[in-house]
Amino acid sequence: MLIGTAGFAAAEVAMSGSASMGYKNAETALANDQEGSINHSITLSVSMSGESDAGLSFGASFDILANGSLTDSDGDTLSGVLTNDGPGSVFISGAFGKLAMGDVGDADAQGGISDVGYDGIGIDDLAESLDGAGSSTVRYTYSAGAISASVSTALSAANASQAAFGVKYTGEGFYVGVGYADNNPTAGATTPGEGQTTSVYVGGTFSGVTVDAMWSSRNSETNVAADDREVYGLSASYTMDAITLTAAFSNTDHPTTKSSSGVGVSYDLGGGASVAAGFGSVNGESRSDIGVNFKF
Amino acid sequence: MLIGTAGFAAAEVAMSGSASMGYKNAETALANDQEGSINHSITLSVSMSGESDAGLSFGASFDILANGSLTDSDGDTLSGVLTNDGPGSVFISGAFGKLAMGDVGDADAQGGISDVGYDGIGIDDLAESLDGAGSSTVRYTYSAGAISASVSTALSAANASQAAFGVKYTGEGFYVGVGYADNNPTAGATTPGEGQTTSVYVGGTFSGVTVDAMWSSRNSETNVAADDREVYGLSASYTMDAITLTAAFSNTDHPTTKSSSGVGVSYDLGGGASVAAGFGSVNGESRSDIGVNFKF
């Protein structure tokens, strides 16, 4: 048996875990969720790290999800399989910056807003639906003082051109970020990521209230109504002792999509455990969840 | 490289392993087994545990199987994939009892009988074919002294009603358990779990012989012959130094299913290794296996 504690030095392969269980409800079922039912999740996070003789840091990380299910290219479902939450990423960093490949995230997504509930009921999804849609596989980040700038793309002969850029300024108790992405998934296609997306992020903690806000606008070259739109969102959290209250809101100028709003509460049980609940409305549908989260 | 020993304190993420290899034979191939062939299995068991400030215990566990194969919803097979042995489970426990979600087991299955062989040739399958058929996803257990009582169900909008209940009394060197389950998988369906199932379990160690016995009876509301039946089984093991001899027997009142019986021997090599063999008859078919089991 292999057992670890948090106090080791010279880490080379590290593992941490998280788990949750609870009850989720929605008027209609969501993809990948058993809505109106008991849910649980278990994630084992694997992190590898090292350092070269010249002081370059390098590493790799990925997640093992205990209870995933998958759908293949033919639409058939498969359960009983261990899944990842993206194919992991590998990096090397030094004075030149940080170069990462794999599941690196698009560089234009420099922020986001909070969701509510133990597992999240999706209040943030609308506000975060336009940025970070490019599936980048390589990303370079350079940080100097309070400023961090990133550029990402997906270098693949099978893909059409795409590129994303973002910069973030982190001050004392606040941050401001901007992002820009230009995605052309395949010629003529109108997948959600198509077009030029500009995003602005701002957040910070003021008088004990943590606020996150974002705005994104996408200009579709094919001028498809579903893509050519603005989205924006705001979340605020206030913590009193072990209790944290959160409210979140997302909206769009899209003519047939309704706004999302919700409130949540979380209670810290200590030792890595918390109990949380959230309820709200997503595109006119009522949703709620209640459950516990554990960190190991 | 990450290496662990058994002596650490303050465990948070723990890993243990098991593996087996051997030769299995049967007159006809069994699903998920390469009968009449070399077999091996490797399992890495992941266990996470923690404690809240108020002394609540919580945790999660799942298995990683190295050599699984799967069949998707369309009947296509898939190999080369890491599988789980069920989607794992998450729990929190305290003075109020223990609440678990995920792959929790049905509360009516409070015991069972032993199989024979290094990997098992299925002598116990018939006796254990009626109880624990509900696929519960949430389970509550309360223990007081020698008595442990559990109730389980599958709270899911997609499922029809189901519930299971069980209680077990563990005395000095013996136990008695009873279980009851009422499953209605979907309206009109006659899957194996349908109907009301009552089970009784008894076992203990008497004069060096460990005996386990069980009896289950299912009353199918649709009165399907395959479901409306009784099953029962008995196993006995005797250990002399490093050698353990086991005999097992299962039977039913089902008109076209034959009884199962078999004998096995196991030799403890120490250090977590054992060599074992078993042979017997399952529904009129001869089966045998021989191989080694390792624990890490």
Place this chain on the structure above:
Amino acid sequence: MLIGTAGFAAAEVAMSGSASMGYKNAETALANDQEGSINHSITLSVSMSGESDAGLSFGASFDILANGSLTDSDGDTLSGVLTNDGPGSVFISGAFGKLAMGDVGDADAQGGISDVGYDGIGIDDLAESLDGAGSSTVRYTYSAGAISASVSTALSAANASQAAFGVKYTGEGFYVGVGYADNNPTAGATTPGEGQTTSVYVGGTFSGVTVDAMWSSRNSETNVAADDREVYGLSASYTMDAITLTAAFSNTDHPTTKSSSGVGVSYDLGGGASVAAGFGSVNGESRSDIGVNFKF
């Protein structure tokens, strides 16, 4: 969190990792590779080991690949899944030799040649295309002094007969190996492994140059042109301080398959990291790669 270092004793479950990232290019896409694109890979290797009271060593090992993709029996692709690199293997060893089951490798493959590049561009594939084609599931190895002999087969009722044998002599700074395999996958079939394959391997380090060479000849009983052929290959590496230069070559007497040749360079960054590049020609197609490799 579980963190490990390299200095523990009494290992029972051990984990090590490797990762790579880089750019690969080829004139045509290869199966299972995103040619002409960014690639990354992450592997977590799980190794379990123990010892019986009588001093027998036993263990099991398998790999977890973070970014695999699979194709099912119906040709549908599946991503987001954790895969293995073969189903792992289990072994027990002592004075009698070593018995292993699972993904054990065919006994006739006693050597091989080096590839070039950070991930390999396939210069060695042609030379290694005939030996080790039997998918053995059980293997016995006996070593005495400088000589190691192995025999392997796939004991499965579903398979037709197959057997492989190999012996290797390892002297001071050199080795010589021979292998023989006789595979009959299924009656009348002409899969690549069909027929009798004889292989010879030789290698060693001479004046600072490490050389590996191999030759294989297959006699197909069905005399299919694609199978009835010879292949051979040679690789040489020279290391100066942190730099290693490698050249590799493969060829065949098959009338329509062209030879492969390539050169590569690797620079050891220390701490488990290296940067490497390779380019060459495989069956008339130009290929190259450049990237980094990490070991944890």
